Amino acid sequence: MFVASRSCSHHNFACMRIGVTFDFANRPKKMHAHASGASLRSHSNSGGSCFNLRRATLALILSAFVTLLTAPSFAQTWPQRPVHFIIPLGPGSGVDITARVFADNLSAKWGQPVVVENKPGGDAFVAITAVIGAHDDHVLLFAPASTFTAHPLLHDKLPYSTDDLVPIARVTNTLIALGVPADLGVDSVKELAAKIKAAPNKLNYASVTGANDLMFAAFLKTEHLEMAKVPYKDPVSAINDLSEGRIHAFVGAYAIMRPRILANKVKAIALTNLQHAAALPDIPTGRELGYRSLEFDGLVGILGPRNMPQAARDRIAADIAAEPEVVARLSATGQVVNPGSPSEFAAALAEQRAAVAEIGKVLGIKPAQ
Numbered sequence: 001m002f003v004a005s006r007s008c009s010h011h012n013f014a015c016m017r018i019g020v021t022f023d024f025a026n027r028p029k030k031m032h033a034h035a036s037g038a039s040l041r042s043h044s045n046s047g048g049s050c051f052n053l054r055r056a057t058l059a060l061i062l063s064a065f066v067t068l069l070t071a072p073s074f075a076q077t078w079p080q081r082p083v084h085f086i087i088p089l090g091p092g093s094g095v096d097i098t099a100r101v102f103a104d105n106l107s108a109k110w111g112q113p114v115v116v117e118n119k120p121g122g123d124a125f126v127a128i129t130a131v132i133g134a135h136d137d138h139v140l141l142f143a144p145a146s147t148f149t150a151h152p153l154l155h156d157k158l159p160y161s162t163d164d165l166v167p168i169a170r171v172t173n174t175l176i177a178l179g180v181p182a183d184l185g186v187d188s189v190k191e192l193a194a195k196i197k198a199a200p201n202k203l204n205y206a207s208v209t210g211a212n213d214l215m216f217a218a219f220l221k222t223e224h225l226e227m228a229k230v231p232y233k234d235p236v237s238a239i240n241d242l243s244e245g246r247i248h249a250f251v252g253a254y255a256i257m258r259p260r261i262l263a264n265k266v267k268a269i270a271l272t273n274l275q276h277a278a279a280l281p282d283i284p285t286g287r288e289l290g291y292r293s294l295e296f297d298g299l300v301g302i303l304g305p306r307n308m309p310q311a312a313r314d315r316i317a318a319d320i321a322a323e324p325e326v327v328a329r330l331s332a333t334g335q336v337v338n339p340g341s342p343s344e345f346a347a348a349l350a351e352q353r354a355a356v357a358e359i360g361k362v363l364g365i366k367p368a369q
Contacts, residue, residue: 078312082113085142088127090120090234094253099142105323120234132164137308145299150210152367153360165303169317170340174298175254177268181245196225204228205249206238212251218362219293254334272296301345313342
């Protein structure tokens with residue numbers, strides 16, 4: 001019980017009870033006989049300031065109490081209904097595989113269904129605006145950062161602000177591969193470059209996700225190579241055409257190339273990741289081959305609406321990190337599971353945006369204001 005000082009108890013209060021009692025009802029019935037007239041006047045004049053002090057004290061206590069109630073309890077009670085992972089690419093894409101593996105485990109942990117929804121198209125605008133427009137902390141974006149970090153370089157005006165989404169959890173560092181048809185007759189980046197140079201604009205490449213496409217365009221410009229660009233709505237269609245020889249190069253997640261590689265339909269001639277992949281020892285990185293313009297780390301994570309409570313963000317990130325059994329399943333597809341907190345994911349996004357900005361300088365593209 002919080003009891004106000006008797007010397008400041010000139011008013012009665014009807015206090016709301018919120019799990020704790022505040023008692024400001026104790027007040028003196030008469031002054032001490034030895035109190036002087038001056039002291040009486042002083043006591044009377046101090047009533048307003050004492051009332052303000054009591055009111056401020058009560059406000060602080062209530063604020064602290066509500067904070068203690070809401071922060072941990074929200075993390076414990078979220079989710080309260082089905083969670084939706086919105087994917088900006090189609091079924092079968094690398095991020096789709098990742099999201100579905102995590103959805104199975106998280107659904108059991110959260111006691112709520114985790115629904116994976118594919119919303120491809122519009123250069124990821126369809127998925128992003130669906131998450132923002134939902135105004136719901138149970139509707140989250142599960143996406144490769146490459147689908148949106150290049151937006152300022154690709155579009156003069158964006159239908160959203162980067163502040164509309166907040167980082168929740170880093171999930172994986174996707175292995176990004178440069179793939180070619182197995183029957184193209186090239187086994188290395190050097191041989192591909194020679195083939196392109198021998199027939200300018202006769203070969204083409206698939207364009208699907210913004211940042212990966214810009215990186216490959218910067219590689220072509222740096223090496224003075226000319227290829228035709230063919231836009232695709234989703235990477236699965238691009239992989240299908242690559243394996244049939246209708247497309248001659250594609251930069252995308254190794255995870256979706258893997259089945260075609262195992263079927264001897266596609267060759268991965270380089271990885272764009274900065275570090276050599278221990279799981280793929282036979283595939284060199286662009287840096288190892290001397291092509292610094294073929295450097296770009298894959299990054300997949302979860303983002304939510306701007307009003308997403310920090311407690312819920314921390315809960316999701318912690319639960320993502322606590323799924324070691326998922327590692328084996330995703331590693332087999334060529335992905336590096338690398339869970340991270342909201343702040344770690346935010347730092348990784350800032351790093352990728354900086355890398356994209358450097359690519360823009362190579363291509364002479366100024367970001368949208």
